[in-house]
Amino acid sequence: MSPPPPEQSAAELAAAGERRRGRRPAGQDTKDALLAAARAEFSAHGYQGARVRSIASAAGVDAAMVNHWFGGKEGLFAAAMDLPIKPEVLLSRLLDGAREDLGERIVRTFLTVWDGTGGGAFVALLRSVSTHEEAARMLREFVTEVVFRRLADVVGADRPALRASLCGSQLVGLGMARYVIKFEPLASADIATLAITIGPNLQRYLTEPLP
Amino acid sequence: MSPPPPEQSAAELAAAGERRRGRRPAGQDTKDALLAAARAEFSAHGYQGARVRSIASAAGVDAAMVNHWFGGKEGLFAAAMDLPIKPEVLLSRLLDGAREDLGERIVRTFLTVWDGTGGGAFVALLRSVSTHEEAARMLREFVTEVVFRRLADVVGADRPALRASLCGSQLVGLGMARYVIKFEPLASADIATLAITIGPNLQRYLTEPLP
DNA sequence: GTCTATACAACGATAGAC
DNA sequence: GTCTATCGTTGTATAGAC
Numbered sequence: 001m002s003p004p005p006p007e008q009s010a011a012e013l014a015a016a017g018e019r020r021r022g023r024r025p026a027g028q029d030t031k032d033a034l035l036a037a038a039r040a041e042f043s044a045h046g047y048q049g050a051r052v053r054s055i056a057s058a059a060g061v062d063a064a065m066v067n068h069w070f071g072g073k074e075g076l077f078a079a080a081m082d083l084p085i086k087p088e089v090l091l092s093r094l095l096d097g098a099r100e101d102l103g104e105r106i107v108r109t110f111l112t113v114w115d116g117t118g119g120g121a122f123v124a125l126l127r128s129v130s131t132h133e134e135a136a137r138m139l140r141e142f143v144t145e146v147v148f149r150r151l152a153d154v155v156g157a158d159r160p161a162l163r164a165s166l167c168g169s170q171l172v173g174l175g176m177a178r179y180v181i182k183f184e185p186l187a188s189a190d191i192a193t194l195a196i197t198i199g200p201n202l203q204r205y206l207t208e209p210l211p
Numbered sequence: 212m213s214p215p216p217p218e219q220s221a222a223e224l225a226a227a228g229e230r231r232r233g234r235r236p237a238g239q240d241t242k243d244a245l246l247a248a249a250r251a252e253f254s255a256h257g258y259q260g261a262r263v264r265s266i267a268s269a270a271g272v273d274a275a276m277v278n279h280w281f282g283g284k285e286g287l288f289a290a291a292m293d294l295p296i297k298p299e300v301l302l303s304r305l306l307d308g309a310r311e312d313l314g315e316r317i318v319r320t321f322l323t324v325w326d327g328t329g330g331g332a333f334v335a336l337l338r339s340v341s342t343h344e345e346a347a348r349m350l351r352e353f354v355t356e357v358v359f360r361r362l363a364d365v366v367g368a369d370r371p372a373l374r375a376s377l378c379g380s381q382l383v384g385l386g387m388a389r390y391v392i393k394f395e396p397l398a399s400a401d402i403a404t405l406a407i408t409i410g411p412n413l414q415r416y417l418t419e420p421l422p
Numbered sequence: 423g424t425c426t427a428t429a430c431a432a433c434g435a436t437a438g439a440c
Numbered sequence: 441g442t443c444t445a446t447c448g449t450t451g452t453a454t455a456g457a458c
Contacts, residue, residue, distance in 0.1 A: 030427080030428085051446090051447075051448090052447080052448060052449085053446090053447080053448085061428075061429085062428070062429050062430075063448080063449085064428080064429070064430085064449080064450080064451095065427085065428070065429090066448090066449090067448085067449065067450075068426095068427075068428080069427095072448075072449075073448065073449090123341065126341050126387075127341045127342055129391065129392060130334065130337050130338045130341045130342075130391055131338060131341075131342070136391060136392050136393065139392060140392050140393055140394060140395075143394070144394065144395070161395065161396055162396050162397065162400070162408075164394075165388060165394035165395065165396060165397035165398075166397060166408060166409065168384075168388055168392075168394050168397075169381070169384040169385045169387070169388035169389075169394065169397060169409075170380070170381055170384050170412075171384065172383075172384040172387045172388060172392065173379075173380040173381050173382065173383040173384020173385065173387065173388075174380045174384065176337075176380070176383045176384065176387060177376060177379055177380035177383060177384075178380075180340065180341055180347060181340060181347050181350060181351045181354075181379075181383065182347065182351055183351060183354070183355060183375075183376035183379050183380065184351075184355065184372065184376065185372055185373050185376060186373065186376035186377060186379075186380060187376075189373070193422060196422055197373075197377060197416070197421060197422070198377065198380075200415070201381075201412040201415060201416070204411070204412060204415075205408075205412070210408060211404060211407055211408070
């Protein structure tokens with residue numbers, strides 16, 4: 001069904017340029033090469049479709065470099081998309097605490113992380129998402145398959161996919177309202193206020209019975 | 212008084228390649244001129260700062276033409292921004308019914324209107340909003356000053372501006388999730404399901420006590 | 423000599439072919 | 441069910457910069 005993947009690229013690289021072991025000459029081109037290759041691969045095949053080995057081959061290095069420099073596939077995606085936090089750190093923050101405070105904690109973490117970049121990173125992200133279809137696909141796939149899935153496991157309610165997408169809609173809208181459109185007074189409100197106003201609604205999405 | 216339509220002979224129509232029979236749709240030039248002038252004026256001065264008289268003057272027509280063709284400043288704005296519904300129609304739909312169903316009615320109206328365009332209009336709107344600062348300013352100002360204000364009057368709760376911007380965040384996020392990012396299953400869910408899941412959260416934003 | 427960026431081999435998990 | 445290929449990840453040895 002699927003054509004044989006061009007695994008020769010690694011061998012070709014090994015044949016053309018000698019892949020020496022050990023520390024390479026200064027100038028960290030490995031990280032940049034991986035990032036460039038990752039953007040192309042993620043954009044072409046989505047998050048799940050992108051292969052770490054293919055990215056590493058395209059960058060001319062070993063797949064283990066992804067782990068060494070970015071902590072894994074998720075970290076590489078986060079770096080390639082300029083996300084202000086690694087998904088594993090995000091999830092560990094969210095899941096650390098009482099379950100009845102999960103909604104508020106999600107809002108507080110979301111705003112703390114994006115406020116930290118002055119909102120510029122969010123604007124950039126949503127600009128590319130609304131302009132490039134591939135960016136929208138990448139974000140959709142990554143958020144649903146990586147972030148939502150693990151979150152839904154913890155909540156343990158029915159219809160986890162619907163609940164997750166409902167939460168996602170409120171969070172994306174919060175970012176749009178605060179950083180892009182700048183609805184007042186929401187755009188200037190402090191995080192605590194928004195956490196206790198929006199948090200319960202996320203909690204409801206996550207736990208309340210659905211039709 | 213409308214300007215006298217220029218009488219044309221059959222020969223002149225044939226020479227110009229005119230295929231339409233009967234009376235030509237008068238006023239299209241005027242409408243287009245007004246729309247172009249309106250986009251420039253709204254973009255430069257925002258919704259409130261834009262003067263109907265300035266727009267009409269720039270279009271070379273009388274200010275009364277705005278009322279004649281677009282029903283007023285709001286209708287002109289809606290047409291200039293390619294909004295799929297006129298704000299007055301939108302608001303009359305929202306305010307027609309029991310107040311405890313307002314949240315659900317907002318979601319149902321929002322989705323019905325934008326689904327009617329296949330979502331393309333929403334994508335186009337948010338693309339321009341996320342790329343052009345003026346577009347963001349126009350939308351922000353219009354929604355807060357025109358839509359939210361009147362909605363808040365009906366609800367009659369405290370801190371109407373905060374409540375309105377909270378509702379706006381959820382609605383913008385709903386549109387992003389459904390039409391741009393396409394979170395599943397939200398993107399494919401029927402309107403009734405989303406109305407009864409999201410509606411109560413809007414209702415809470417509008418009526419629940421705030422800190 | 424020390425440090426570390428690197429390559430290679432191998433492991434557990436998973437998905438599809440048969 | 442079994443087998444196989446491939447995935448992401450991990451452990452480890454090493455070469456070269458410092």
